[in-house]
Amino acid sequence: MIGPLLKGLGKTLEQMFRKPITIEYPEKKREVSERFRGHPRLLRDETGRIKCVACHLCETICPSKAITVVPEGGPQMHDKHPREFIVDLARCIFCGFCQEACPKGAIMLNRKYELAQYRRDVLIYDKEKLLEE
């Protein structure tokens, strides 16, 4: 009866000298993987144009209806781009369906995950906010 008790004590003492696994969050941030699904963002192509062609596929597939796209015609024939592109991060479930559906690779999920805000309207991202790194 005493043997297992002593073995248990030895085990806990052994743990005491191991390195703690705590990540002290606000100072040190957790390293997320390459494929981490964080905030959605819009991408530009090499010439600096928004890749998005306002095809509404992401808006259609979005299961939580977080995306709103308002299209706008360009000066040339068949030129179409979003006048407004709004993502409500309070609704977004970070499923990545928009990224899969996009034929142009224009919308991607980045690796940011700090979502806490004091006000809800801060989480409604417009085109300019989505184009930030």
Add this chain to the structure above:
Amino acid sequence: MDWIVYAVITLAKTALLLFVLLTAVAYATLMERKVLGFMQLRLGPNRVGPWGLLQPLADGVKLFFKEDISLPVGEPRLYAVAPWVTAVAAITPFLAIPFADTVAPETVQIFGHTVDLARYGLHRGVVADLPGAILFILAISSLSAYGVVLGGWASDNRYSLLGGIRVTAQMISYELSLGMAVVGVLLVAGSMRLTEIVDAQARMPFIVYQPMGFILYLTAAFAETCRTPFDLIECENELVAGYHTEYSSMKFGLFQLAEYAHIITVSAIAVTLYLGGWQGPWLPSGLWFVLKTGALVFFFIWVRATYPRVRYDQLMTFGWKVLLPLSLANILVTGCAVAMWG
């Protein structure tokens, strides 16, 4: 006129002891959280001050300024008194425990008048050098059960009441084994005066003669202080928080203080009875006492990090059917040995 000097010295010693003990209690809470943290691969509190060293202070301030919720039902007077009974009963035994060799010269000259301090043992490192110190300690420290059971009853809450009742049953079962385990030491030392027991361990600490007694004492002490694995009185999954469910603010703080003071007290008694008290080479005697007591307090925390809580019937069975017969056998063997070689 000598009595003025006696009174001043005793008061000074008591004040010093109280200050050191309360500080130790505050840091025992930090030590518990830190050690448990490290054993669970966490860091423990480290935000308040360097390495979290000011955490007890912050906790104290927080407890002090919390709202003191008083109950509209139950027994308000007993409800208010209960934490004090527990806290006082947990601290008082320390008065009889020798914590150092000597703290004052045997005689002092005051205005050309010689006062003999050795007459009442006032030069020694103990507040009250009682002839029956062990009896005093056992009697006072078991009073803390009253505070707990009164608190549980006065809260007018079934869970608190069950917690309080568990304390009485547990105390009665284990107080017996605790007292019986101590008898072995008394037989070997031939005295109940703690200073004499410590002096008798000058060559060899009593743990060498009483290894069984030491283990029995520690086991019973875990039950006495209601620590894991015997902390059934505040068993969260059955009793919410047991007897202190309805307590808040400094009343809760007093219960908490009593718990840790109790741990320190039983550790100090174990050090005095089995580990040679303040005796040790090289270092000053008071430091040895603190180090040994600290090691035992660490052991209490270590055990908490290791073992799960026992079931209530297991607790009772273990107390009456294992611990008590073993302590009686220990007395028998010790008695025979003392009669033959002592």
